[in-house]
Amino acid sequence: MNQGSCLCGGVTYQIQDEIGPIIYCHCQRCRKSSGSAFVTSTEILRSQFAVTAGHDLVQVYRVEGSLDRAFCQKCGSQLYSLRDATPKTMRVRMGTLDTVITKKVSSHIFVGSKASWDDILDSAPQYLERP
Numbered sequence: 533m534n535q536g537s538c539l540c541g542g543v544t545y546q547i548q549d550e551i552g553p554i555i556y557c558h559c560q561r562c563r564k565s566s567g568s569a570f571v572t573s574t575e576i577l578r579s580q581f582a583v584t585a586g587h588d589l590v591q592v593y594r595v596e597g598s599l600d601r602a603f604c605q606k607c608g609s610q611l612y613s614l615r616d617a618t619p620k621t622m623r624v625r626m627g628t629l630d631t632v633i634t635k636k637v638s639s640h641i642f643v644g645s646k647a648s649w650d651d652i653l654d655s656a657p658q659y660l661e662r663p
């Protein structure tokens with residue numbers, strides 16, 4: 533079991549299963565939403581995920597036609613995203629996990645639109661868009 537929380541601690545969650553592959557997404561939407569070079573997420577089954585405290589703090593931003601991005605409305609931490617195209621899975625933001633993770637990053641996606649000032653320095657596979 534893995535546990536996580538937002539910056540203010542108001543929202544906590546748990547993942548029953550092991551986490552999935554760790555993915556760095558360099559697309560512009562992820563850069564905008566995180567204010568950084570990329571978003572780091574892991575894909576898990578929605579059935580394995582549960583918010584354990586602070587349900588009322590979880591706010592969803594709808595990206596028209598594609599996905600919902602959930603964040604804590606008090607501190608702004610991104611928590612997870614739900615893509616319409618993959619109704620059984622979700623992407624949890626790795627930076628919010630409190631459990632110590634031993635896995636390393638598995639891939640970089642949307643490298644074709646990465647920030648010009650960002651150099652990828654590890655040897656994980658890179659994909660221009662999705663693999």
Ligand SMILES: [Zn+2]
Nearest residue numbers: 538540604607
């Ligand atoms: Zn919070």
Ligand SMILES: [Zn+2]
Nearest residue numbers: 557558559562
């Ligand atoms: Zn992205």
